[in-house]
Each structure stands twice: as structure tokens, then as C-alpha cells.
Amino acid sequence: MLYSKITLGDPVAISFNEQFDRHGAWRRQFALRLKLLSEWLRDHDLLDAAVEERLRRLETQIRSDKVMVAFVAEFSRGKSELINAIFFAGYKRRIMPASAGRTTMCPTELGYDSEVPPCLRLLPIETRLQPQPLMEWRMVPEKWTRFDLDVNDAGQLAEALERVSEVRRVTIDEARALGFWHDEFPEDNPLLGADGKVEVPRWRHALINIAHPLLKQGLVILDTPGLNAIGAEPELTVNLIPQAHAVVFILAADTGVTKSDLAIWREHLISDGDSADSRLVVLNKIDMMWDALRTPYEVQAEIERQRSTSAEILGLGQEQVIPVSAQKGLVAKINDDAALLQASQLPVLERALSQGVMGHRRTILRAAVSANIASLRAEAGRAIQIRRRDLAEQTMELKGLRGKNTAVIRQMRARIEQEQREFDVSGARVHAVRSVHLKLLREVLALLGTPALKTEMAELTAKLRQPGIKLGARKAYAQTFDRLRATLRQAQASSTEIQSMLTGTFRQLNAEYGFSLQAPREPDLARFQRDLDLVERSHNQYLGMGNMFRLAQPEFADRLVRALATRLRVIYESALGELELWNKSAAAQLDAQLRDRRRNFGRRIEAIERIQQAASGLDERIAEIDGQDVALAALEAKLAELTGQLIEAPAEQAAAPEPLLKSA
Numbered sequence: 001m002l003y004s005k006i007t008l009g010d011p012v013a014i015s016f017n018e019q020f021d022r023h024g025a026w027r028r029q030f031a032l033r034l035k036l037l038s039e040w041l042r043d044h045d046l047l048d049a050a051v052e053e054r055l056r057r058l059e060t061q062i063r064s065d066k067v068m069v070a071f072v073a074e075f076s077r078g079k080s081e082l083i084n085a086i087f088f089a090g091y092k093r094r095i096m097p098a099s100a101g102r103t104t105m106c107p108t109e110l111g112y113d114s115e116v117p118p119c120l121r122l123l124p125i126e127t128r129l130q131p132q133p134l135m136e137w138r139m140v141p142e143k144w145t146r147f148d149l150d151v152n153d154a155g156q157l158a159e160a161l162e163r164v165s166e167v168r169r170v171t172i173d174e175a176r177a178l179g180f181w182h183d184e185f186p187e188d189n190p191l192l193g194a195d196g197k198v199e200v201p202r203w204r205h206a207l208i209n210i211a212h213p214l215l216k217q218g219l220v221i222l223d224t225p226g227l228n229a230i231g232a233e234p235e236l237t238v239n240l241i242p243q244a245h246a247v248v249f250i251l252a253a254d255t256g257v258t259k260s261d262l263a264i265w266r267e268h269l270i271s272d273g274d275s276a277d278s279r280l281v282v283l284n285k286i287d288m289m290w291d292a293l294r295t296p297y298e299v300q301a302e303i304e305r306q307r308s309t310s311a312e313i314l315g316l317g318q319e320q321v322i323p324v325s326a327q328k329g330l331v332a333k334i335n336d337d338a339a340l341l342q343a344s345q346l347p348v349l350e351r352a353l354s355q356g357v358m359g360h361r362r363t364i365l366r367a368a369v370s371a372n373i374a375s376l377r378a379e380a381g382r383a384i385q386i387r388r389r390d391l392a393e394q395t396m397e398l399k400g401l402r403g404k405n406t407a408v409i410r411q412m413r414a415r416i417e418q419e420q421r422e423f424d425v426s427g428a429r430v431h432a433v434r435s436v437h438l439k440l441l442r443e444v445l446a447l448l449g450t451p452a453l454k455t456e457m458a459e460l461t462a463k464l465r466q467p468g469i470k471l472g473a474r475k476a477y478a479q480t481f482d483r484l485r486a487t488l489r490q491a492q493a494s495s496t497e498i499q500s501m502l503t504g505t506f507r508q509l510n511a512e513y514g515f516s517l518q519a520p521r522e523p524d525l526a527r528f529q530r531d532l533d534l535v536e537r538s539h540n541q542y543l544g545m546g547n548m549f550r551l552a553q554p555e556f557a558d559r560l561v562r563a564l565a566t567r568l569r570v571i572y573e574s575a576l577g578e579l580e581l582w583n584k585s586a587a588a589q590l591d592a593q594l595r596d597r598r599r600n601f602g603r604r605i606e607a608i609e610r611i612q613q614a615a616s617g618l619d620e621r622i623a624e625i626d627g628q629d630v631a632l633a634a635l636e637a638k639l640a641e642l643t644g645q646l647i648e649a650p651a652e653q654a655a656a657p658e659p660l661l662k663s664a
């Protein structure tokens with residue numbers, strides 16, 4: 001078979017939609033099991049502050065997991081048509097506008113938010129005259145123009161979505177201010193009309209909220225306009241596209257790889273390392289090569305030729321370029337024409353998307369979730385072990401009383417009460433440890449806090465505003481990123497110090513009070529270093545692509561730095577979140593062991609009291625404790641079982657898929 005290489009060896013064809021459904025089913029099942037686990041933990045009094053926090057995070061992580069697939073290409077390559085064919089054929093008509101020439105004029109995000117009714121929201125292009133990044137506009141709904149959508153009426157839906165193609169005619173000065181006109185690069189400028197005006201998009205960004213089954217499960221589709229509009233919206237280039245879980249790059253079979261295709265490929269698609277397996281290259285419109293005057297064999301050979309030439313130019317293996325016909329695929333799905341669907345080769349692309357993209361996403365999500373579950377198991381498991389140890393001590397104590405007279409028993413009681421008094425004093429010691437820990441932690445948190453980041457960004461903005469910065473821009477970025485990395489390293493080093501401080505004091509407390517405290521490992525911040533590297537790369541790539549000249553405009557530089565700041569904020573916040581959770585876990589251990597110890601004193605005294613009053617025999621009491629220990633052992637087993645269910649992956653999804661693209 002011709003395309004055996006990209007079917008990735010799966011004997012059973014699974015479409016993207018089916019694969020996404022499975023992912024959704026897995027998430028629902030996971031959420032349910034998580035809920036059961038949390039109820040069980042609560043019932044057995046194993047839900048300390050750290051465990052509770054971890055459960056909450058896991059729940060949010062699973063519930064809000066989004067998978068963004070971005071479609072990027074020069075105009076008219078068939079991005080919107082491909083989206084129609086893959087996702088919206090069920091409406092039995094074209095939903096996203098797709099036509100000759102420039103059609104999609106603004107980046108269009110399709111997703112589902114249950115809090116908002118089905119609608120199309122459009123952000124006017126004039127918002128570009130203001131400095132706020134897109135991210136901030138998202139939070140001001142009243143600035144968006146809203147149109148309600150009737151999801152049960154495909155005609156109304158398609159008609160409403162036509163708005164993403166709307167344009168406005170503006171003067172050259174206005175176009176310049178909006179970022180669509182550059183005197184230095186006349187070839188990229190829009191055509192000047194007889195009226196002295198040019199056409200620019202009417203909207204800056206579109207958000208479509210519909211309860212499509214896939215979108216409901218967390219899929220977000222990003223349709224983008226052709227090259228020029230992309231370049232003018234730095235946030236799209238440096239934030240949205242680099243953060244997409246998959247980027248589909250589209251070429252047209254009739255044009256092959258043009259100069260502008262290559263420019264887009266270099267600016268958005270070339271990536272190294274981790275993200276390479278989430279890039280897909282599509283050679284669309286192969287139906288243009290279907291030719292009744294040639295044999296199917298000749299046609300196929302020509303498609304293969306185009307495929308290998310394109311692959312070579314992009315620096316890929318031939319098998320990494322997937323030939324399809326989006327339009328014929330759409331028609332075939334609408335008319336239930338199996339032969340045409342086969343000929344369109346759309347199923348091959350869907351398979352690659354589902355296994356490469358979804359497989360990758362699942363692997364990442366599961367790895368993140370498993371690590372969290374393992375910590376949760378350790379935290380809850382420790383609580384059980386402490387209780388078991390306390391029981392063992394009590395048994396020893398009681399066994400020691402066998403055959404002893406009342407005087408000895410009275411003495412024993414006095415000793416326990418003495419121990420209890422001494423222990424109460426230890427509260428102050430623990431408090432002191434806590435406050436030293438908190439003080440150190442606050443210093444680490446401040447390193448990554450908002451004020452520190454703001455200062456860094458203000459400095460970068462000031463540098464970029466210097467006249468004649470163009471050539472120095474990369475250097476300014478490099479210095480900023482070096483400092484950001486140094487800060488992260490410092491945070492890591494301080495965390496390591498805190499960890500060894502905790503280990504030391506915990507060891508002391510363990511020796512003095514018989515605790516079994518264990519300082520949790522400090523979080524590994526290396527992941528955030530890698531995130532920083534990725535962000536830096538996307539900015540470098542962007543500035544290297546002839547966008548440097550735009551930096552001469554101060555508004556542009558500001559916009560770029562704001563886009564950078566929003567992205568960095570997200571990275572720093574998740575690093576902060578991990579540091580805080582780490583702290584919580586250490587503090588919760590102290591609290592839990594203090595509490596358990598107090599309870600334990602109570603129980604020991606009560607046991608002696610009962611024996612003193614001859615209310616129960618010694619052996620009876622020992623048997624009771626043995627029974628409690630058996631129950632705790634059962635709890636331990638149940639904890640392992642419940643958490644094990646959350647970690648284990650069903651066999652069919654256990655194997656990680658091969659990367660679709662090796663780096664170019």
C-alpha cells in the first residue's frame with residue numbers, strides 16, 4: 001500500500017473524531033474515579049490540606065484540558081475547507097467560509113464554553129490601536145461584537161460565520177496605524193484602490209462558541225488567515241500558534257511550495273525537539289491533478305512527484321507530507337460517497353492527526369496526572385503508616401502491662417501524662433520551623449512574582465524603544481531571557497536549600513518526638529526553563545523573519561512585549577503553583593502528625609483508664625488494637641487499588657505513537 005508509512009501501523013483505522021471521543025471518554029472516567037477516591041479519602045479522614053489541594057488540581061487539569069489544533073498556510077490553500085471536511089461535514093454543508101481568493105480575514109477560534117450561549121464574537125480591528133494584548137481583550141466581553149448562533153440551523157450558522165471574511169476600506173494612514181501598511185516593504189502592502197483606500201480586515205479576532213461534540217470535549221480549532229494578517233498580529237505568531245498542540249501546514253498540489261509558503265513554513269512551522277511530532281504537512285487539492293485523459297497510475301505518479309518535491313524543499317521525508325483533497329473529502333462525506341472519500345485520502349490525514357496529535361496529548365496528560373497521583377498516594381499512604389505505627393507502639397505498651405499490679409499501671413499513666421505535657425511544649429518548636437520555612441519560601445516566590453516580571457518587561461520595552469534598536473533587538477531579547485533563566489535557576493537553588501533545611505529540621509523533630517516526617521522533594525523547575533527556551537525561540541524566529549523593521553514603531557514593540565509578558569506570566573504562575581503545593585505538602589505533614597500525636601495520647605490514656613477501672617481486660621484491648629491494625633492494612637490496600645486505577649492506562653492506548661515529523 002502506498003501510504004502504509006503514515007498509517008502508523010494501526011490495523012484498525014480510527015478517525016480523528018473517534019480518537020477524540022475516546023480521549024473524552026477516558027477523561028470522564030478519570031474524573032469519576034477521582035471523585036470516588038476523594039470521597040473515600042474523606043470518609044477515612046485521609047484528606048489533609050496537601051492531598052485536598054492535589055485532588056483539586058488534578059480535577060481542574062482533567063476537566064479543563066484543551067487540545068488546540070491550528071491550521072496555518074498562505075491564503076487559499078484550503079485551511080477552512082479542510083476544517084469543514086474534518087470537523088463539520090456532519091452539518092451536511094460548508095460551515096466555515098471557503099472560497100477563491102482571501103476568505104478568512106481574521107484568526108478564528110472555534111471552541112466551546114458552557115458558560116456562554118452559542119455565539120460568534122468579533123473583536124474590531126481598531127483595538128489594535130490600543131496597547132492591550134489579545135489575551136486582555138478576551139477578558140472584556142463588552143468590547144466584542146456578538147452574534148447569536150443557532151446550532152440546529154446549519155444555514156444560519158454558515159451565514160453568521162461569513163462575517164469572519166468582512167473587510168473595511170481605510171486610508172493608507174489608517175492602514176499603517178493598524179499594522180497593514182509598511183512603506184519599507186511595498187510588495188506586502190494591500191492593493192491601493194482608485195479611491196485612495198485599501199482593504200483591511202474588519203475584525204481582529206473571532207471566537208466561535210458552539211456545542212459541537214468535539215469542541216465540547218475540549219478541542220479548540222484555530223483557523224488563520226493568510227500570511228500578511230498573521231505577520232501583523234504578533235500575538236498569533238509568538239503565542240497562539242506556538243502553543244497549539246498541533247499545527248497543520250497546508251500546501252496546494254497545483255502550486256507546490258511557493259516562496260510565500262516557504263516563508264510561512266520557516267516562520268511558524270520549523271521547530272526542533274519536542275514539538276516536532278505535532279506538526280503535520282498536507283498537500284491539498286490533489287483532485288486538481290485528477291485527469292480523465294491520463295491513467296490513474298500516471299495521475300498517482302504525478303501526485304507522488306509533487307509530494308516528493310514539496311517534501312524536499314521543506315527538508316522532510318516524502319512520507320511526512322500527506323496528500324489529500326479537502327474539497328472532495330467534504331463532498332464525499334456530505335453525499336456518503338465512500339469511493340470518493342477514499343480517493344480524497346482524507347481518512348489518511350485524519351488518522352495521522354488522531355494518532356500523532358491525540359496520542360501525543362494523551363501521553364503528556366497521563367504523565368502529568370500519574371506523577372500527581374503518585375505523590376497523592378505517598379501523602380495519603382504516609383498518614384496510614386503513622387497510624388499503624390502508633391497502634392504498634394500502643395500494643396507494645398499494653399503488652400508490657402501484662403501481669404503488672406495497679407501501682408505500675410498508675411505509674412504508666414503518670415508517665416504518659418508527663419510525655420503529653422512535654423509534647424505540648426513542642427508546639428512552639430514546630431511553629432518556629434514553620435515560620436523559618438515560610439520566610440524562605442516567600443523569598444523564592446518573590447523571585448517569580450508579578451512585580452519582578454513587570455520590572456523585567458519594562459526594561460525590555462525601554463530598550464526596544466531606543467532609536468535605531470533594530471539590530472540590537474535580538475541582543476536585548478537575549479539579555480532579558482538570560483536574566484529570566486538566571487532567576488529560575490536561583491529559585492531552583494533556593495528551593496534546594498529550603499529542602500535541605502527541612503530535611504535537617506524534620507530529622508531533629510523525628511528524633512525528639514518520634515515523628516516520621518519526610519521533607520517532600522522540591523519541584524524540578526527544569527520544565528519551566530524549557531518553556532522559556534521555547535518562548536525565546538518563537539520570538540527570535542519571528543524577529544528574524546523580516547519583522548524586525550516593525551520594531552521601529554514603538555506601538556509594535558510595546559505590543560510584542562505585552563504578548564511576551566502574557567506568555568511568561570502563565571509559565572511563572574505554574575512554577576509558583578508547584579512551589580506552593582510543595583510548601584503545602586510539607587506544612588500539611590507537620591499538621592497531620594501533630595494532630596495524630598495528640599489524638600494518640602488521648603487514646604493511650606483512655607486505654608489505661610479502662611484497664612484501671614477493670615472496664616475491659618488487657619488482652620481484650622490488645623485484640624481491639626490488632627483489629628484496628630487489620631482495618632488500616634485494608635485501607636492501605638484500598639488506597640493502592642484506587643490510585644492504581646487512576647494511573648494505569650488501558651492497553652490499547654499504552655504505546656506512544658511515533659513522531660509524525662522529525663525535525664527539519
Ligand SMILES: Nc1nc2c(ncn2[C@@H]2O[C@H](COP(=O)(O)OP(=O)(O)OP(=O)(O)O)[C@@H](O)[C@H]2O)c(=O)[nH]1
Binds near residue numbers: 079103325
Ligand atoms: N479543487 C479543490 N479546491 C479546493 C480544495 N480545498 C479547498 N479548495 C478551494 O480553494 C479555495 C480556497 O479554500 P479556503 O478553504 O477558503 O482556503 P483558506 O486557506 O482558508 O484561505 P484563506 O481563508 O483566504 O486564508 C476555495 O474555493 C476552496 O473551495 C481541494 O481539495 N480541491
Ligand SMILES: [Mg+2]
Binds near residue numbers: 080081223
Ligand atoms: Mg480560510
